[in-house]
Each structure stands twice: as structure tokens, then as C-alpha cells.
Amino acid sequence: MNAHRPAENSQGMNDDVDAIIEAWETQRPDFSVEPLAIFSRMLRLSRHIERMRKRVFSRHGLETWEFEMLAALRRQHDYQLTAGQLMKETLVSSGTVTNRLDRMEVKGLLQRFADEHDGRVVHVKATDTGITLVDGAMKDMLVVGSEILEPYSAEENAATADYLRRLLHYFEDCAC
Numbered sequence: 001m002n003a004h005r006p007a008e009n010s011q012g013m014n015d016d017v018d019a020i021i022e023a024w025e026t027q028r029p030d031f032s033v034e035p036l037a038i039f040s041r042m043l044r045l046s047r048h049i050e051r052m053r054k055r056v057f058s059r060h061g062l063e064t065w066e067f068e069m070l071a072a073l074r075r076q077h078d079y080q081l082t083a084g085q086l087m088k089e090t091l092v093s094s095g096t097v098t099n100r101l102d103r104m105e106v107k108g109l110l111q112r113f114a115d116e117h118d119g120r121v122v123h124v125k126a127t128d129t130g131i132t133l134v135d136g137a138m139k140d141m142l143v144v145g146s147e148i149l150e151p152y153s154a155e156e157n158a159a160t161a162d163y164l165r166r167l168l169h170y171f172e173d174c175a176c
Helices: 007-011 016-027 034-058 064-074 083-090 094-106 128-149 154-173
Strands: 080-082 110-114 122-126
Touching: 016 034, 034 064, 034 128, 064 080, 064 083, 064 094, 064 110, 064 122, 064 128, 080 083, 083 094, 083 122, 094 110, 122 128
Parallel strands: none
Antiparallel strands: 080 122, 110 122
16 A cells, blocks of 8 residues: 555545546556645535535525525624625625625515725625525535534544644735
8 A cells, every 4th residue: 555545545535536536547657646635635525515515505595606606695793795895705706796796685585785985996795595595505514514413523624623723824825
């Protein structure tokens, strides 16, 4: 067994990524495929997590992006941000934010109003309906997330969170 594979593999805990790595090592032994052990698993986990989130949010009548927009507003003491702040919070373009705000306003999840001092600035505030939906979806998501993480120790979860935090800093700090 190769040194870059996790220790669990010695206990028979292989996954599809192990097979992918083995195939690359067979086909291209000149490649150093160690990054696949992390990034391929992260990609696969991301897809599974996104599916789980979509199922949870749909039970509350929300799309994932609607939850993300409402959650950004809900975290504010007055439930409001500017459209520009929402763009930064949700990592989407201004055109995407505008399109999403249009759709969410029609559904009664938020309301927009112009800044009293600068008409170019648009403020966005979650409605009571939006707050109720995002709170319910968040509570449900936390229950599901807790169930998924329950088999792992607090130390394992903390170490994983720390490792992922450091990886995230790399991507947020670089221009990649």
C-alpha cells in the first residue's frame, strides 16, 4: 500500500477514490497523485453535501441559493444587508444577486428599498416569511448534520474543522 493513502485502508476501508488513485498510479506511475487523496474526496463530499442540503431546504420550500441569501440576511441583527454585501456574502456576481432578489421578492421572502442618502445603494431585508423559512431550514439542517457527524469524536470533528479551515484560507488568500 502507498504511504499517501489513509491509515484506514490497512483496515479495509477503501473507497472509489482509492480505485481512482490506483488507476492513475498504474497508468501514469510518473505522476505524483497524492493530492487526489484529499481533493477528490473533498469534491465527492461536496456533491453529497449539496444533495443533502437540497433535500433539507426543499422540505422548507427553499432552493439552496434562497437559503444562502436568507441565511446571510438572518445573521444580521436587523435582517438586512445591501445588495453589494449580499454579493460578497454569497460569492456571486451582481447580476446573479439582482436576478435572485427579483425572484425572492416575488415569493415574499424579502423586500428591497433604496438608501435614503444614496439612491444607487439598494438595501435588502428578509421578511417574516423569509425568517421563518430560513430558521426552520437551518434547524433541520443542523439536526441532519449532527446525525452525520455523531459517529465521530469531538476531537476528530474539531481536527477536521481545523484542517479544512487552513485549506480554505489558502483558497481565500490566493488569487486562484
